[in-house]
Amino acid sequence: MPILLRCPICYEALSSEQKSAVCKNNHQFDRARQGYLNLLPSNKKRSKNPGDDQMMVDARARFLNHGYYQPVIEALIDKISTFSDQTNQTILDAGCGEGYYTSEIKERLKGSEVCGFDIAKPAILAASKRNKAIEWLVTSVSELPLMDEQFDVIISIFSRSDWSEFSRVLKPGGHIVILTPGQSHLLALRNAIYDDVRPYPEDKRLQDLPENLHLLESQNIRHLMMLENTQAIMDLLTMTPHYWHVNAKQKQQLEQLGQLECELEMRMSVIKKV
Numbered sequence: 001m002p003i004l005l006r007c008p009i010c011y012e013a014l015s016s017e018q019k020s021a022v023c024k025n026n027h028q029f030d031r032a033r034q035g036y037l038n039l040l041p042s043n044k045k046r047s048k049n050p051g052d053d054q055m056m057v058d059a060r061a062r063f064l065n066h067g068y069y070q071p072v073i074e075a076l077i078d079k080i081s082t083f084s085d086q087t088n089q090t091i092l093d094a095g096c097g098e099g100y101y102t103s104e105i106k107e108r109l110k111g112s113e114v115c116g117f118d119i120a121k122p123a124i125l126a127a128s129k130r131n132k133a134i135e136w137l138v139t140s141v142s143e144l145p146l147m148d149e150q151f152d153v154i155i156s157i158f159s160r161s162d163w164s165e166f167s168r169v170l171k172p173g174g175h176i177v178i179l180t181p182g183q184s185h186l187l188a189l190r191n192a193i194y195d196d197v198r199p200y201p202e203d204k205r206l207q208d209l210p211e212n213l214h215l216l217e218s219q220n221i222r223h224l225m226m227l228e229n230t231q232a233i234m235d236l237l238t239m240t241p242h243y244w245h246v247n248a249k250q251k252q253q254l255e256q257l258g259q260l261e262c263e264l265e266m267r268m269s270v271i272k273k274v
Contacts, residue, residue: 001090003115003135004147008039013147016135034128036136039145040119050140051120057098059238061126064100066232071223072157072266073104076177079270080109080153083175087111089152092169094141095119095159099127099134105155106134115146144169153177163210170273176213178206182220182265189236189262193250206269216270223264233260 005014007023014021014029021037022028029037052060063069083089088111093102096116106114117137118124128136139145141162146169154166157179166176183199190197206215227233233254237243246254 001113001150003090003113004150005037005039005135005137006145006147008041008044008139008143008145014145032125032128034125035132036124036128036138038121038124038138040139044140044143049121051118052097052123053120054122056239056243057120057122057126059235061098061100063232063235063239064098068225068227068232068236069100069264071264072179072221073101073108075221075268076101076155076179077105077108079177079268080105080155080175083153088113090150090171091115091153091155092146092151093117094154094156094161094166096127096136097123099123099130099136101155101157102127102134103131106131115151117141117144141165155179161205163205163208163213167210167212167273172273174273175216176271176273178203178269178271179221180267180269182222182267184263185265186236186240186242187263188260189233189240189254190242192254192257192260193237193242193246203267203269206271209271212274213271214274216272218267218269221264221266221268225262225264227260227262230255230258233257236262 005016007014007027009027010025012023014023020028020030031037090113093116096102096118099116102116115135117139119140121138124136124138141160144165148168149171151170152174154176180203181200
């Protein structure tokens with residue numbers, strides 16, 4: 001079953017064609033040459049170019065393509081596979097970035113319908129080149145251009161969550177998988193650039209779940225990465241928010257390391273709609 005889209009202006013159903021999507025009120029959205037749809041109205045943007053810029057997108061793509069986060073993919077696929085015996089699940093990647101996880105899910109879970117969205121246009125442009133079989137959207141998490149109760153699974157990896165919108169588009173009995181940084185995530189990188197390193201705080205979003213979303217379980221994904229060259233170290237820095245908090249001297253210190261053994265720790269939480 002194809003992904004069911006909703007007009008971001010009038011909320012009527014969008015009829016999605018090869019070159020455009022249009023609603024009954026004649027609001028029309030043309031597909032980009034690469035195949036994605038931009039369903040983020042200009043009056044809903046908080047800045048001219050919201051989200052990650054091209055430099056961050058490129059750095060993340062290079063880093064992830066080297067397989068450093070492969071244990072995260074394995075844990076994610078294993079978890080999603082426990083939700084249903086069916087192979088045709090409908091899956092939404094909320095804040096998908098350049099589409100690394102989204103594409104892996106589509107390739108590994110054969111028969112699934114997959115949609116990925118991000119507010120950053122450069123990210124979706126990169127994602128749409130990665131896999132043409134996925135519905136890629138430029139949009140915001142706070143007002144999803146998606147019809148109600150159509151997804152079996154929503155994943156959100158280091159991205160903003162909107163419980164109201166997630167609940168609206170998730171089927172009854174569907175699952176949300178949230179990945180957040182564990183306390184020691186990228187500790188070696190942080191030690192290399194900060195004098196005072198503090199553990200990541202506990203994610204308080206899980207304390208504010210609405211009544212129809214129940215937290216089922218949480219577990220940590222841990223892995224020790226060996227970054228064997230300066231490019232990998234600097235790509236890791238550039239793809240994280242830490243990039244905006246370091247000065248030229250701190251960047252130079254990182255560049256001189258040559259290699260870095262670095263912890264990966266993510267907290268994976270599973271939520272069910274009841």
